Amino acid sequence: MPPRLGIKIDVDTLEGFRQGIPALLEILAARRIKASFFVSLGPDNSGRAIFRVFRQQGFLEKMWRTRAPALYGLRTMFYGTLLPAPLISRGAGEMLRAVAAAGHELGLHGYDHVRWHDHLLSMSREEVSRELARAQEIYTPFLGHAARAFAAPGWQCSAASRAALAAGGFLYGSDTRGYAPYFPRFGEQVHSVLEIPTTLPTLDELLGFDGCQPEDFTALILGRLQKAAVPQVLTVHTEVEGGPLRQEFANLLDRCLDQGVEFFRLEDWVRELLQEPGKIPAASVRQGRLPGRAGRVSCQGPVEAEP
Template structure:
């Protein structure tokens, strides 16, 4: 059977408060399982504005109306306003998602800090950030997390090794085509099994090639028309959980009409023959519609 794993990245305080419950209601309406990955520390979204000097970033935020989707207040957190502690202030809301039957996991501690800093960070920095998020998750949910999805699809080799050390069993940290074992250049497996995002995100498509909020679902449905065993679609509480909810609902209906069923990242991982998965070196690359580099699946080792 063909499956689409729905992976929800929750980046901000507003996304946690408003987008997450709205998405939960929409998913329940369509009887669609999903994995919610939470940012668990301070919301410092405003500090991301320094990316304006990154090639391609200004064009992306212009196309996707960042102010409209995130709000002025969110864009001031960490710059002109103190960043609210998401995991502490919204702990009950996070637990409500788990009680509703959805899978939960870790996205990051400080989204902007991880996305902008981890690629060049050392082991000590990486350990501090990942341990903070892991411990906060355990504090909120009363158990250790097993699912991880990196903020901004950004990682380093130490982060993969720490995932294994901290008890994560499945991750969706990058972009790619199929599940694999992350390894170093020597072929040593360094982290848990990876289920990369296989489809573009809405903000990578809207405003390009004639795609608008009214027809962008057609771009994604065209990519899934030929049924595949597994796709992983990453959506955002700040986008599909708010103003782009109608687009997401059209996708849910369209994918079901194409013959897909929905599942969590963890459920998909449990169905895999892990011994048959390829080993792929970890590396950064580029993705159309997104500025900068991010984790991109590499060719499998022989």
């Protein structure tokens, strides 16, 4: 079996939406690769993320190491603080339809990315449902149907958010870091919406870490793909791989194609998997730390119920 890779593209900011999406569409089209895009559609409050400096271990170090101002642009860094937060969704219909028309999957990456990232764990199911509903209210008229897929901002997921995904009729979520698809368990309850975790590290996590250059990252991803027994999921950001590191991302895709890697959209894999849901195990979700990422993210625990 050739190695299989799903490219999950997160759109967090207005800059990433307007500049990063077209850049990635071009890179993917030139290689006939179909990917899965997940868009935040509410206010771009990226500037508020700066306040994480005061609350989260590792954030300042990461900003410095990845040269965040160069990656994200100074304007983006002040949205929601010194500058008013612009709405990503304003005039977004044409771009969203272009993504879908090119054959890519399109799902939601929340309404207010920063609010979800920083406050999800203290939000009730009703509050989470409101965030989802606001994003769907914007998405649905643009595309003519509701979004079926969701990827959590900042890999933050909770019992409340998974219950809200089920109530919102979502087919699956991609909310956590892990190693294989599973049904998430919180306490005694196993949730019914399938989870497709991101299985590989991200470029922005490893860049500059121990002198890691983009070519080292590509070598690491290729090594992991060759060894993997199950399809892998790589998360990229329009602000990074569709921004200053777009050439490096294009090189990574070319190396993957040279090695015979097959690309898939997450939704297509989910439909295959859900033909035999009894074969998909449950696993707990816990908050954990990852090398190169500030703060904690939701991670897949050990598999509990083998098929």
